[in-house]
Amino acid sequence: TQLLEQSPQFLSIQEGENLTVYCNSSSVFSSLQWYRQEPGEGPVLLVTVVTGGEVKKLKRLTFQFGDARKDSSLHITAAQPGDTGLYLCAGGPGSNYKLTFGKGTLLTVNP
Amino acid sequence: GAGVSQSPSNKVTEKGKDVELRCDPISGHTALYWYRQSLGQGLEFLIYFQGNSAPDKSGLPSDRFSAERTGGSVSTLTIQRTQQEDSAVYLCASSLAASSETQYFGPGTRLLVL
Numbered sequence: 617t618q619l620l621e622q623s624p625q626f627l628s629i630q631e632g633e634n635l636t637v638y639c640n641s642s643s644v645f646s647s648l649q650w651y652r653q654e655p656g657e658g659p660v661l662l663v664t665v666v667t668g669g670e671v672k673k674l675k676r677l678t679f680q681f682g683d684a685r686k687d688s689s690l691h692i693t694a695a696q697p698g699d700t701g702l703y704l705c706a707g708g709p710g711s712n713y714k715l716t717f718g719k720g721t722l723l724t725v726n727p
Numbered sequence: 728g729a730g731v732s733q734s735p736s737n738k739v740t741e742k743g744k745d746v747e748l749r750c751d752p753i754s755g756h757t758a759l760y761w762y763r764q765s766l767g768q769g770l771e772f773l774i775y776f777q778g779n780s781a782p783d784k785s786g787l788p789s790d791r792f793s794a795e796r797t798g799g800s801v802s803t804l805t806i807q808r809t810q811q812e813d814s815a816v817y818l819c820a821s822s823l824a825a826s827s828e829t830q831y832f833g834p835g836t837r838l839l840v841l
Contacts, residue, residue, distance in 0.1 A: 658834050658835050
């Protein structure tokens with residue numbers, strides 16, 4: 617069974633601070649996705665990384681896929697209250713069509 | 728264009744009753760997925776459809792859970808004889824094909840079993 621561990625589980629910071637959240641596994645994934653989920657909504661895809669060592673930037677968000685394709689990180693620079701939400705990483709689907717989700721990091725950015 | 732829609736958005740039911748949850752995928756998406764999100768847990772895969780067929784039902788937690796998809800479009804997830812532990816958010820997603828990396832999620836149905 618493939619498992620994804622996310623850390624930290626909860627993170628509360630002040631506006632303007634930087635933060636990094638982590639997604640780790642003992643399994644290799646064909647791709648790694650990051651989603652953000654707001655209350656009452658479904659997850660929304662932020663990025664997909666597929667190549668070991670890949671780095672993608674989305675405005676103030678930087679995503680990295682580990683060289684061995686087992687882990688990933690999300691770094692947010694100068695966090696804003698609008699970044700508040702549940703950040704989920706998901707591995708796969710590869711040939712088995714399933715996405716394996718971590719439990720998420722609940723981020724609160726206080727003004 | 729329209730995204731994935733789900734209905735009802737909220738459902739409160741009594742233990743032992745049956746419930747039906749509906750998912751309308753994005754038009755043209757052949758693959759459809761059901762997930763369950765419990766408090767403090769990640770998304771748990773339940774079932775996936777390619778067209779009208781469900782190649783893998785192993786994620787369904789018990790035989791009280793069933794799902795069907797007709798016309799390659801709308802899907803219904805049915806929970807019979809609901810239990811309190813069934814309380815969760817049930818999310819539906821669709822993608823162009825099963826091999827597609829991107830799944831688009833609906834807003835979910837929040838189920839509360841009293």
